[in-house]
Amino acid sequence: MELRHLQAFVTVAEELSFRRAAERLQMSQPPLSQQIKRLEHEVGVPLLRRTTRQVALTTAGLAFLSEARRALRAAQAAPQAARQAAAGQTGVVRLGFSGPTSHEVLVLMTRKFRERRPRVRLEVHGPVFGGELVDRLNRDEIDAGLIRLPVAGSGIRVRELTRHPIAAAVPAEHPLATRREVGVLDLRDEPVVSHPTNRGAGIVSLIHSAFMQHGSSPNIVQEAPDTHTILSMVGAGVGVGFVPVSAGHLKVPGVVLLPVSDIPPLPLALAWRTEDPNPALHALIDLLDEIAADCRTHADDPL
Structure with missing residues (x-):
């Protein structure tokens, strides 16, 4: 089912006139009529009643109209949704944390990320301890984790955020x-x-x-x-x-x-897979300098 056929049908349904619909679509009437006939053939039931004086929607056509409009809206929204996901403005980051002593940093990170990426869902998994957290990273069960340094294993990048005495x-x-x-x-x-x-x-x-x-x-x-x-x-x-x-x-x-x-002091860092392509994760990584600065401020002036 082609989107141009849906658009043709919606335009005719709104105008209830093939002539006016053709003008809106900047096309002639014969190809417009052919598109509607192909659509009706594909659907299997008449969508429009045509007479020499008027065009009207059938009961099936009325039901089809709302779904056709929804499909067109979705098609129009799809490119923007794709661009937003590629830019890390939407999506999901699965974040593990290593225990209750990382809660302060978890709160600061979540607050900053929600301010900058309100449409990204941050899923918190934990507590996940030490080596288990690295294992879950390697198994792609989480995207990143707050973990105490040092971190053993290859293919993992870390960024120190704070140090706790x-x-x-x-x-x-x-x-x-x-x-x-x-x-x-x-x-x-x-x-x-x-x-x-x-x-x-x-x-x-x-x-x-x-x-x-x-x-x-x-x-x-x-x-x-x-x-x-x-x-x-x-x-x-x-x-x-x-x-x-x-x-x-x-x-x-x-x-x-x-x-x-x-x-x-004991360092606390964010760890993630080196080759992870998740744009939402990279949006979080881009904020780590600011998050580390917030951690320093919090350490000097506790909330």
Whole structure:
């Protein structure tokens, strides 16, 4: 079914005159009549009643008219929709995040992206931890992910957005709880509740490296699957934990966070597949400098 035949029918239906319709379409009447006949043959029922004096819609023609108009509107909108999708103005970005300590950045990123690309749908998947997030990227289950550095694997690009200082989570009744900050030496004999290496590899490596520089290793007495559980175990008196200071918004009762002066900050980055062609994803990537600036502002002047 050709669009020009639909346009011819709609014009005749609006004018109820082959002469006036032909004038609007800038064509002669005989080819216009032939187009309507071909259309009726294709549909299989008469769409117009013709007499020497008038043209009228049949019941079938009246029903066909609304659908023909809809088809023409869709055909007119299709090129614009394609151009908008190619420009990253519409579409979907599936975004994974690595845990509750990335929530602040997730909020800032979502806010900025919605301001600049309000017609792109941002699907949030998570929490997806460490190596699992990279695996899901490689399987094309997500388009990008907020992840702690370093990232292992090939074919993945990363852009660091912010760095979170490390804090020691201690029970509120702990002798160190009244301190403004602590160092690794203050904690080397403490029992530690730790992330498992397969879920928090970045922070686990960071903590082990810091302890090794002081000639020791952390006394890990229990592993916990995520930051919130670590804080809960600390509140229960199991031991101390090491978490990004951004975990402070979790506000677990009976837990105090103390900055650790001699452990470097933990980077948080956006990761994506190097060869991903998704224009909506590239629209997000184009905003990363602004998002990183928002993260710095937020760190200096918390909301």
